[in-house]
Amino acid sequence: MADILDEGGRGLLLGNEAIVRGLIESGVRFASTYPGTPSSEIGNILEAISEKAGMYFEFSSNEKVALEVAAAAASSGLRSFTFMKHVGLNVAADPLMTLAYSGITGGMLVLSADDPSAHSSQNEQDNRYYSTLSLLPMMEPSTPAEAKDMIAEAYEASEKLALPLIYRTTTRVNHARSIVDFKDIRRDTPSKGHFYKDDKKFVNVPAFAKINRVRLLELNKAAQGLSENSPSNFVVGEGDVGIITSGVSYTYVKEFVSGASILKLGFTNPLPENKIASFVRGKKCVIVAEELDPFLEDQVLRICAQNSISVPVYGKRSGHLPREWEYSPDTMRRLAGLVDVADMPEPLPASNVRLPSRPPTLCAGCPHRGMYAAVKKAVGGRDVIYCSDIGCYTLGVQPPFNEADFIICMGGGAGAAGGFDKSTDQRPIAFIGDSTFFHSGIAPLTSALFNKHRIVMVILDNRTTAMTGHQPNPGTGRHHGNIDTSPIDIESVVKGLGIGFIRTIDPYDVKSAEAVTREALEYDGVAVVISKCPCPLELKKNKLLEPRLCAVDQDKCIKCHTCLKRIACPALVKDGKSVRIDPTQCIGCGMCANVCPVHAIGVAS
Amino acid sequence: MKYTVQIVGVGGQGVLLASMVLGKAAMEAGHKVAMSEVHGMAQRGGSVLSTLRFGDDVISPLESVGGADMILGFEPVETCRNIALGNKDTAIIVNLDPLLPSAVAAGFEEYPPVQDIVDSIRSVSDNLMTIDATKIAVEAGRAVAANAAMIGAVTAAQGFPLPGGLLKKTLLDTVPEKFKELNSRAFDMGAERCRRA
Numbered sequence: 001m002a003d004i005l006d007e008g009g010r011g012l013l014l015g016n017e018a019i020v021r022g023l024i025e026s027g028v029r030f031a032s033t034y035p036g037t038p039s040s041e042i043g044n045i046l047e048a049i050s051e052k053a054g055m056y057f058e059f060s061s062n063e064k065v066a067l068e069v070a071a072a073a074a075s076s077g078l079r080s081f082t083f084m085k086h087v088g089l090n091v092a093a094d095p096l097m098t099l100a101y102s103g104i105t106g107g108m109l110v111l112s113a114d115d116p117s118a119h120s121s122q123n124e125q126d127n128r129y130y131s132t133l134s135l136l137p138m139m140e141p142s143t144p145a146e147a148k149d150m151i152a153e154a155y156e157a158s159e160k161l162a163l164p165l166i167y168r169t170t171t172r173v174n175h176a177r178s179i180v181d182f183k184d185i186r187r188d189t190p191s192k193g194h195f196y197k198d199d200k201k202f203v204n205v206p207a208f209a210k211i212n213r214v215r216l217l218e219l220n221k222a223a224q225g226l227s228e229n230s231p232s233n234f235v236v237g238e239g240d241v242g243i244i245t246s247g248v249s250y251t252y253v254k255e256f257v258s259g260a261s262i263l264k265l266g267f268t269n270p271l272p273e274n275k276i277a278s279f280v281r282g283k284k285c286v287i288v289a290e291e292l293d294p295f296l297e298d299q300v301l302r303i304c305a306q307n308s309i310s311v312p313v314y315g316k317r318s319g320h321l322p323r324e325w326e327y328s329p330d331t332m333r334r335l336a337g338l339v340d341v342a343d344m345p346e347p348l349p350a351s352n353v354r355l356p357s358r359p360p361t362l363c364a365g366c367p368h369r370g371m372y373a374a375v376k377k378a379v380g381g382r383d384v385i386y387c388s389d390i391g392c393y394t395l396g397v398q399p400p401f402n403e404a405d406f407i408i409c410m411g412g413g414a415g416a417a418g419g420f421d422k423s424t425d426q427r428p429i430a431f432i433g434d435s436t437f438f439h440s441g442i443a444p445l446t447s448a449l450f451n452k453h454r455i456v457m458v459i460l461d462n463r464t465t466a467m468t469g470h471q472p473n474p475g476t477g478r479h480h481g482n483i484d485t486s487p488i489d490i491e492s493v494v495k496g497l498g499i500g501f502i503r504t505i506d507p508y509d510v511k512s513a514e515a516v517t518r519e520a521l522e523y524d525g526v527a528v529v530i531s532k533c534p535c536p537l538e539l540k541k542n543k544l545l546e547p548r549l550c551a552v553d554q555d556k557c558i559k560c561h562t563c564l565k566r567i568a569c570p571a572l573v574k575d576g577k578s579v580r581i582d583p584t585q586c587i588g589c590g591m592c593a594n595v596c597p598v599h600a601i602g603v604a605s
Numbered sequence: 606m607k608y609t610v611q612i613v614g615v616g617g618q619g620v621l622l623a624s625m626v627l628g629k630a631a632m633e634a635g636h637k638v639a640m641s642e643v644h645g646m647a648q649r650g651g652s653v654l655s656t657l658r659f660g661d662d663v664i665s666p667l668e669s670v671g672g673a674d675m676i677l678g679f680e681p682v683e684t685c686r687n688i689a690l691g692n693k694d695t696a697i698i699v700n701l702d703p704l705l706p707s708a709v710a711a712g713f714e715e716y717p718p719v720q721d722i723v724d725s726i727r728s729v730s731d732n733l734m735t736i737d738a739t740k741i742a743v744e745a746g747r748a749v750a751a752n753a754a755m756i757g758a759v760t761a762a763q764g765f766p767l768p769g770g771l772l773k774k775t776l777l778d779t780v781p782e783k784f785k786e787l788n789s790r791a792f793d794m795g796a797e798r799c800r801r802a
Contacts, residue, residue, distance in 0.1 A: 001629065012625070012632050014642070037644065119643070143639070143664060176666035177640035179632055251639070251665040329669040345692035347671030351685045351725040356714040358615065358682070358706040360651035392649065399713075469644075564711045570650065573705065574712030582710070584748075 002182055004045070005052055013180040015173045016041035018144040019083075019111070021182060022151030024053050027189030028081050030073035031057045032066040034439060035468035036085030037120035038174035039113035043083075044469055051481045054191055059471050059478070062410070062439040063088035064095060067110065071099050074108035074164065075202065076193030079155055083111035086127045087409065091440070093130065099164060100134045101212040102202050103219070106193065107155040108164040110136075115171050116291045116326035122390070122407065124325070126292035131166045131269035135216050137223040138166040138269035139232060142250040144178040150232055150266060152183075157226050157267075161219050166269070170291065172248040172326060224270040232266025233275060241339050242283040244276065244300055249289045249327050256332040259340040260287075271299055277307045287338060288315035291327050314338060361395060364571040365587035367533035368393045368460055370507035372401040373566045373595065375429065375458065378517035384427045385420045387413035389441075391433040392467045392535075393460050400568050403431070411440025418444065418453035427521065430457045435465035435473035437490060446497055448526045456520045456527045461490055463534040470538045494528045501527035508533060510566075510594045536587050548588025548605045550581050556600035563592035563601065607660035608766050609668040610759075611690040614679025615704050616653050619752035622779065623677065624655035626756055630767050630775040631659035641666035650707065652683055660766075675762060677755060679738075680704050681722045688726060696732050696762040698799070699723070700755060702739035734758065734799050741794045750784070750791035757795030769796060 002009025004021055013021065019042055023031065031050065033043045043059060050057035056073075060066035063084040070082035084092060089112045096110065112130065115121040131138035139154050141147040147169060158165040200208050227233060239260040245253050246265040253262055263279045265271070280286050280300070288297040297315040304311060314320045320334055321327075332341050362368050372393075388394060388404035389412065397404035406416055417428035432441045437459050448455050465471040472478055477487040494502050501523040505513045513531065520527035539545040550571070559577045563569075571585035572592055581592075581601075593601035610627060614620040621642055631638050636659040643653045656668055673691045678684025678699040691697060701719055708714040726733050736758045742750040756776055760769035773792050780788045 012628050012638060012640075041644070143666075172641060172666050175642050175644050177628060177638070177642065178664075178666075179638055248666070252667070255662070255665045256669070328667045329665055329672065344669040345671045345694070347689040348691050348693065348695070348729045350689055351722070351729075353685055353717050353721050353725045354715075355682050355686050356706050356709045356716055358650070358652045360616070360649040361707045363649060395649065467649075561712070568707065568711050570707040570710055573710045 005049060006182060007185065008182050010179060010181045012177055013144050014041060015144040015147050015169065015176050017045060018148040018180045019151065020045045021180065022148035023055070023081055025148070025183050025185055026079060026151050026155050027186030028079045029055055029189060029191045030070060030078050030080040031055055032060050032070045032082045034060055034063045034066050034084055034088055035465050035471045036088045036113070037468055038115055038171040039083045039085050039111060040468040040471070043471055047471070047480045057481055059473065061474055063092040067092035067095050067099070070108060071095060071104065071164070073193065074104035074106040075102070076195045077106045077190055078193045079107040079189050081109050081111065083113065085121065086112055086114040086125055087121060087123065089127055089130060091410065096130070096164070097134050098204050100136050100216055101204050101209055103162045104164060105162060105196070107158040109151070109154055109158065109167045110164050111167045111169065113169050113171070113174050114292070117171070119171055122409065124292060126295060128168055128268065128295045129293070135220045136163055136166050136269070137161060137226070137267070138168055139266055140168045140247045140268050141173055141266065142247055142264070143173065144176055145180045146266070147173055148180055153230065153232060157223070160226065161223055163219055163223070170248055170326070176248070220270060224273065227267040227270050228272040228274055230267040230272070233272050234264055235279065236262050236264060240284040242280055242286040243289055243339070244279070244286060244296055245289040246296060247291060249291055252327055252329050252332055253289050256329045256342045257335060257339055258342070265296065268296065271296070271303070273303050276300060276303050277309065280304060280311050281309050283311050285312040285314060285338060287320070287335060288313060289321065289327070293323060359398065361398065361570065362392065363537055364569050364585040365536045365589040365591070366392070367462055367507040367531065367535070368396060369567050369569060370510045370591045371458060371460060371513055371531040372396050372403050373591070374507065374510050374513035375517050376401060376403060377566070378514045378521060382427055382521065383425070384429050385424070387417040387420065387428055387430045389413040389432045389436050391436055393431055393433055396431065400565055410436055411444060414441050414444035414457055415447070417455040417457070418448045418451065421453045421455055428455050430455055432457060432459055434459065434461040434463065434475040434490060438474040438488070442493065445494070445499070445526065449497060449499060452525070454525060456529065459490055459528065459530045461530055461532045464538045466535045466537065470535070470541065490530055499528050500525050502530070504530040504532050506533055507531040508589050508591050508594065510591055536589070545587060546605065548603055549583055550586050550588055550590060550593055550601050550603050552579055552581060553600045553602065554578060556598055558598050558600070560597065562595055562597055566595045567591045606766060607658065607663055608674045609672055610657045610675045610677055611668065611673040611687065612655040612657065612677045612679070613683045613687045614653055615683060616650055618679045618704070620653050620655050620679055623752045623756055624657050626772065626776045626779050627657050627759070627767070628659070629779070630771045631657070633771060633775065634767055636660055637663045639663045639666045652686065654687065675759070675765065677759060679752070679755060681719050682716065685722045685725060688729070691730070693730060694732065695730065696734070696764070697726060697730055698734045698736060698755070698758050698762060699726070700738040700751065701735050702737060734761065734802060736795060736799055738795060741798065742791050745791035745794055746787040750787050753788040753791035754795030757792035758799040760796045761799035
């Protein structure tokens with residue numbers, strides 16, 4: 001097994017590892033991101049190796065900034081790479097749309113990691129439409145091996161067109177593994193660029209923007225030429241039924257369908273229209289197999305119409321294939337009758353044993369538990385709206401907390417809170433994580449102050465970007481790639497805005513947190529409570545967690561189960577009427593001890 | 606030849622490590638390999654599933670429901686929950702040591718008797734092997750080696766196409782030096798107990 005920086009060899013690589021290897025082989029010198037599943041591991045790896053690979057890498061404060069820094073690098077002649085999850089590209093869409101008008105002078109890929117089936121996301125939007133919206137070229141790999149190999153072609157295309165290229169992956173590419181052969185590492189790409197001023201190109205005032213729009217449309221035609229000749233668009237197999245497919249769907253078609261001719265598309269915007277026209281001509285029927293929306297299918301129908309080709313096209317529009325959720329080999333069964341589908345064994349029947357649910361949950365000793373317990377008690381019978389946000393703390397939607405009533409996007413809870421204040425008599429409470437605060441929490445907070453929204457913002461500062469795998473954020477400072485910066489203090493930021501009510505609390509002291517929240521709820525204006533306590537999972541990872549353990553004194557315990565009802569920590573185990581502590585999970589944070597009405601729980605180091 | 610292993614368990618149990626060891630061994634044996642893993646939100650104590658496929662012209666990272674040649678279950682309830690991944694010929698290995706979901710620990714839901722789960726699987730499959738992987742690991746030295754015992758158990762399954770020696774070597778190449786002996790013992794004990802049963 002080769003190391004990711006080795007000259008050659010092969011490895012069994014996660015899609016995201018393969019993508020990093022692809023960047024190294026293509027001599028990419030600049031990379032940026034805001035973490036988001038399923039693209040997060042790319043950042044964790046680059047954090048560790050970018051310097052050795054001769055690449056500048058940063059976690060930007062959000063995806064918009066990530067795209068902008070990478071745009072500047074590519075406008076200075078470097079090969080740059082920015083990557084984010086699908087909804088992250090919504091945040092970065094503003095610079096993307098006009099960057100297409102400017103173009104670049106180096107090479108640039110914008111990776112969008114889509115998440116069909118919303119494994120770790122709030123929606124399953126199909127970001128391929130960003131390519132037609134922005135008129136930017138797009139490529140889509142099907143496997144980890146291809147995700148690495150296509151990067152070379154993608155940079156060549158980007159440089160030829162002087163345009164950023166959208167590199168679109170999905171969860172089953174990012175989080176799949178396959179055998180990847182390492183190729184030579186390019187070392188001839190510049191690591192320092194120079195920005196040559198050109199206002200007609202880089203300054204899109206209306207007069208120049210109008211002209212650049214025309215230029216972009218011409219480049220789009222040139223991009224179609226590249227697509228027509230791309231080795232990533234190829235035909236395999238023979239048959240009078242044609243299947244057009246892209247992304248991971250290709251792997252299901254390839255393995256579980258036979259007797260058809262497959263047009264596998266890797267360069268998917270602009271489409272190779274001539275290649276598609278000649279592929280479909282004379283076919284008995286054509287099937288378009290793609291996840292999510294009929295992006296290819298609608299264009300295939302249009303290409304058929306424009307070329308006066310009369311052939312039945314089956315897919316989502318015909319009702320054969322679903323428009324929701326990710327595909328799998330089982331999806332191919334829907335094509336039986338049109339084409340030969342592999343025999344699939346009869347599954348065992350589901351068991352009738354009643355099984356307990358096992359959703360993801362806040363960890364044992366997670367400080368969010370303490371803050372949620374405190375807020376719930378402080379709120380009491382008040383009619384509040386819990387406006388929550390994106391992170392581990394989203395799991396506060398679960399019982400016993402039930403403290404998420406409205407979640408739409410990063411920073412969205414804080415914005416919505418102000419709207420609820422002005423449009424209802426209910427009291428909005430906005431929960432937001434530390435990383436999310438820097439991502440998009442400051443703008444709604446200033447707006448709340450500006451417009452006199454009466455809201456409580458609870459900043460759940462666990463000193464890391466936890467959910468995506470513990471990346472640093474502005475609140476933690478940066479310590480990688482030979483660059484060290486100090487943490488930006490959230491309390492000072494909030495103070496600087498002129499917020500009148502600011503308290504920082506330790507969520508493990510649930511009672512004090514509750515008292516502070518009560519005060520905040522009474523405050524007439526914008527109140528900010530900062531719940532500051534590091535994520536124990538990260539402390540554990542860094543071997544910084546001090547070994548402590550809680551224990552229940554069974555003689556003192558009155559079996560009231562307050563600890564279970566309020567903290568519901570996985571380390572608390574109900575044993576008949578008694579509660580005991582699971583020492584394999586307990587970290588000795590003492591939240592359960594803090595809420596125990598009879599002081600029956602002790603913490604020992 | 607194509608072979609699919611569905612590895613099921615709970616986040617933090619070592620499902621990813623086990624799938625990586627099996628995958629690397631398949632690669633060493635000259636097979637094509639396609640895998641799919643669960644990362645992100647589900648890892649916070651939730652159910653996890655890892656799919657490993659290897660053999661001729663394997664490219665799809667997912668298998669059809671019912672298409673597994675082997676289900677490697679790190680936890681009884683999770684194995685039972687995912688039983689439809691297999692068919693009547695699927696080799697099923699289940700670790701009998703339960704890991705209580707938090708709703709069970711807190712007394713809101715009940716964990717069924719493990720014997721009920723075993724009986725339920727036996728009622729539809731003649732190919733179930735049970736293993737006390739956690740107990741074996743404790744006997745071998747430490748509970749963390751439970752996944753080594755599980756990987757050892759794989760070698761006892763009829764028709765498993767990778768040689769046991771290769772699995773063991775791959776496992777030992779993957780774990781840190783100071784845990785090699787522990788993992789080696791747990792692997793052997795897992796293999797032996799399953800072979801005897």
